[in-house]
Amino acid sequence: MARLLIVHHTTSPSTQAMLEAVLEGARTDEIDGVEVVTRAALAATAVDVLAADAVILGTPANIGYMSGALKHFFDQVYYPCLSETAGLPYTLYVHGNNDTTGAVRSVETIAKGMSWHRHRPPVTVVGELSRADREACWELGAVTALAAAERAASRTA
Template sequence: MATLLIVHHTPSPNCQALFEAVVSGATDPDIDNVRVVRRAALAATASDVLAADGYLLGTPANLGYMSGALKHFLDQVYYPCLDSTRGRPFGYWIHGGNDVTGAARALDAITTGLGWRRAAEPVTVTGEPAKSDLESCWELGATLAAGLMDQDSG
């Protein structure tokens, strides 16, 4: 069974709504043979990353950058996971008040350095999430999970 790891920082109701939509998509009953593991960014470890076959990352955009919690997670796992996780699929979502470009640029740079393969377009949302934003997050979760359905773990 494949494992999808969702690492998130959800400090606000808007971030929580996007996270819940991602989880709902990833755990859709039509998706078989995929275990979905959810970890708060400050609780996720290199062991979690090494045990997973794909990744979803969620963060608010704070002061033009990803949250400190998600950055801390990525700093902690970068070198321990660098060689072992190359080519694994990932996706991400970002919520911001008015601009998410700095956070997206940073996530793109770090995941490129890790050698992860973007398996879906990022979802970026500013302001209060609209129904279409929640649907995009659902699709993001479902796309990553469905892509792992036929993959053997490890």
């Protein structure tokens, strides 16, 4: 079975709504054979990443950067996962009150340093979530679950 890991720092109603939409998409009935594992950024470990076939990262934009909790996650997993997870598909969702640019850039810089593969552009939301934003998060969850299934299938073929 494929494994999709969702690592998130959920600190507000908006980031909670984004996480819930991502989870709904990842767990849709149309996708079989994917286990969805959710970890708070401060609880996720290298073992979680090493067992994943794809990763979704979720963070608020805090003072122009990813959350400290997500940065802590990267600090903990960087060296243990560096050579073992090259090519790992990942996606990202970010919520900000004013801007998300710095948060996206910081996550993408670290993921690139780990040789992870961005599966699709991030979902970014500034301010209140719209219905379209929730749908984009749902789609992010679904397509990343499919990426996990594809990676797992290619590794066993």
